Amino acid sequence: MAEDKKIEINKKLLLLLSIVIVLYLILQLLQIYNNSKLSNYKYDKNKDYVYTKYSSSLNKATVPYINILSKDVEKINEEIINISKEYLSSNNPDKTVSYRYNQNKNILSIVLTYRDVDSEQRLNYSFKTYVFDLKNKGKLLTNEEIINKFNISYVKINEIMSNQMKEKYSDELKKGYLVKEECDYNCFLEMRKINNYIDNANYYIENGHLVVYRAFDIYSIYNEEEYYTRNDFKFIIK
Numbered sequence: 001m002a003e004d005k006k007i008e009i010n011k012k013l014l015l016l017l018s019i020v021i022v023l024y025l026i027l028q029l030l031q032i033y034n035n036s037k038l039s040n041y042k043y044d045k046n047k048d049y050v051y052t053k054y055s056s057s058l059n060k061a062t063v064p065y066i067n068i069l070s071k072d073v074e075k076i077n078e079e080i081i082n083i084s085k086e087y088l089s090s091n092n093p094d095k096t097v098s099y100r101y102n103q104n105k106n107i108l109s110i111v112l113t114y115r116d117v118d119s120e121q122r123l124n125y126s127f128k129t130y131v132f133d134l135k136n137k138g139k140l141l142t143n144e145e146i147i148n149k150f151n152i153s154y155v156k157i158n159e160i161m162s163n164q165m166k167e168k169y170s171d172e173l174k175k176g177y178l179v180k181e182e183c184d185y186n187c188f189l190e191m192r193k194i195n196n197y198i199d200n201a202n203y204y205i206e207n208g209h210l211v212v213y214r215a216f217d218i219y220s221i222y223n224e225e226e227y228y229t230r231n232d233f234k235f236i237i238k
Helices: 002-041 071-088 143-148 154-174 185-192
Strands: 050-056 061-066 096-104 107-117 123-133 202-206 209-213 234-236
Touching (some): 050 096, 061 107, 071 096, 071 107, 096 202, 107 202, 123 202, 143 202
Parallel strands (some): 061 096
Antiparallel strands (some): 050 061, 096 107, 107 123, 202 209, 209 234
């Protein structure tokens, strides 16, 4: 009796394992099919959707080429190289351009990071993002289309970014860069030249999360520019 029960349990486990394997194979086939379908939108099917086309050994600059078969994307590639020319030709390692990209299913996101130096040789950052819908022939998504995917409002985005900046302010106080009695939060924002967070926001989708890249001034009489890194301009929204 116990042996029969053991055999019955083993049969059920084997059936369950078979179902799991079949489901896994179906998902793999669907993934292969979707990738094959999406590759039809590539200009060069032998290359990734984004790859480095221009680079410079002088300042380690890298400029992406967006490998999507589309007249609109062709114009965007021209726009990128036109904006990046002066960075590619610079021999100053502090004046450069780099990029990163993320593909999440049919959504392809690219962020370019520009580093520059002003007349006082101070380092500044700026960003430019592009988000494409590969299922829709590589359509460039507007800011509204991007945030609508996350069912979130500009007001909420502004609030989340504000909270994250307040955390940076508190951390600067703890680490001794700022003194609260000398510079409160409003003073902190004024030094950053931030009136609101939505202005100059660059939207990016990373592994299914909504991200904003937002540049701001990092210099003041307190020398807290040492506190900031590239990641401090990245705000994870949702």
